[in-house]
Amino acid sequence: MLTNKQELKFFVFLGTILFVLLVVSFIFGHRVRRENISSPSKVAVENPFDKIHISAKAAYVFDVRTGEVLYEKNADTRLPLASLTKVMTALVATELAPTYSVVTVTKEAIATEGDSGLQLGEHLSLKDILDFSLTGSSNDGVRAVSLAFGALGSSTTSPEAIENDFIRDMNKKADEINMKNTYFFNVTGLDETDHKGGAYGSAKDMALLFTYILKNHPELMAATRKPFVAVMSEEKNTHVAKNTDTIINSIPGVKASKTGFTDLAGGNLVVAFDPEIGRPIVISVLGSTEEGRFQDMQRLVAASLKAIQK
Numbered sequence: 001m002l003t004n005k006q007e008l009k010f011f012v013f014l015g016t017i018l019f020v021l022l023v024v025s026f027i028f029g030h031r032v033r034r035e036n037i038s039s040p041s042k043v044a045v046e047n048p049f050d051k052i053h054i055s056a057k058a059a060y061v062f063d064v065r066t067g068e069v070l071y072e073k074n075a076d077t078r079l080p081l082a083s084l085t086k087v088m089t090a091l092v093a094t095e096l097a098p099t100y101s102v103v104t105v106t107k108e109a110i111a112t113e114g115d116s117g118l119q120l121g122e123h124l125s126l127k128d129i130l131d132f133s134l135t136g137s138s139n140d141g142v143r144a145v146s147l148a149f150g151a152l153g154s155s156t157t158s159p160e161a162i163e164n165d166f167i168r169d170m171n172k173k174a175d176e177i178n179m180k181n182t183y184f185f186n187v188t189g190l191d192e193t194d195h196k197g198g199a200y201g202s203a204k205d206m207a208l209l210f211t212y213i214l215k216n217h218p219e220l221m222a223a224t225r226k227p228f229v230a231v232m233s234e235e236k237n238t239h240v241a242k243n244t245d246t247i248i249n250s251i252p253g254v255k256a257s258k259t260g261f262t263d264l265a266g267g268n269l270v271v272a273f274d275p276e277i278g279r280p281i282v283i284s285v286l287g288s289t290e291e292g293r294f295q296d297m298q299r300l301v302a303a304s305l306k307a308i309q310k
Helices: 005-034 084-096 126-136 139-149 158-175 205-215 294-310
Strands: 058-063 068-073 103-104 123-126 199-201 228-231 238-242 254-262 266-273 280-290
Touching: 058 205, 058 294, 068 205, 068 294, 084 126, 084 139, 084 158, 084 199, 084 205, 084 254, 084 266, 103 126, 103 139, 123 126, 126 139, 126 228, 126 238, 139 158, 205 254, 205 266, 205 280, 266 294, 280 294
Parallel strands: none
Antiparallel strands: 058 068, 058 280, 103 123, 228 238, 254 266, 266 280
C-alpha cells in the first residue's frame, strides 16, 4: 500500500507525463496546420513581348480601350511611310466632303505611277474610290481624290496648286491628332526621289492615326477588312482590288489594315483588330522588309493576344 508521500510522487510523475504529451501534441499540430496552409506563389508572370524578335526598324502596339502601350520599338523614330500615307489622304477627303460625292478620274491622276485599272474620265463615288484605293493601294485613285477636293472653297485652278492645298490639309490634320513626327510631301506616299520619301512618320503616330479613325470614322477603313473589294463606276465599269495585306484572314476581329512599300521605306504595315468585343488593339510596323512586315505583324498579334489574357 502506497504511502502519502509515494502517492504524491506518483501524481507528480503522471502530471509531468501528461504535460509533456500535451506540449508535443500542440507542436506537432501547429506544424501540420502550417504545412497545410498554401502560401502565395511568387512565380513571375512572363511578358509575351520579352522574347519577341522582329525585323522592323520600329513598331508600336497600343491598347485603345485602356490606353496602355503593350510594346514599342523606336516608337518615335521618323521613317518613310510609303502607302500608309493614303490613310491620311482618305481621312482628309472624308472630312472635306460627303461619301456620296462624285470623283472624276483625270489625266493627272492616270499619269501617277502605278496602273490600278481606273479609266480616264470615269466617275466614282468618294466612298467607292476610297474603298478601292485603300484596299488595293491605288496611287491613281487617291490622286484623283485629292484633285477633286483639294481646292474646295478656293479659286485655285492648276492641278499642282490644288494638290498642294490638299497636302496642307493633311499636315494640318496630323497636327490636330498630335502626330508630332509626321509630315506629308504628297498624297500617295511614293518616294519623291532616291533619297526623299513621299511622307515621314513614326510607328506611334500611325497608331494615333488609326485610333482617331476607329473613334471618329470607323467605316472609313471597313473595306480593308476583306481579301478583295469590287466597285462600279457610273459608267458601269467594275474595278476589283485585291487586298495588299496578304495575312488579313489570319488576324482575329480585324477592323482596319493598310500596307506600304517603297525602296526607301521598306515594308510597312498597320493593323487594328478587336480580339475582345470593345477592346481594339492597333499595331504598327515600319521599316521591315516586303515579306518581313507580315511575319513581324503575326508575331506581334500573337504576343498581344497572350498579353491581354494574363
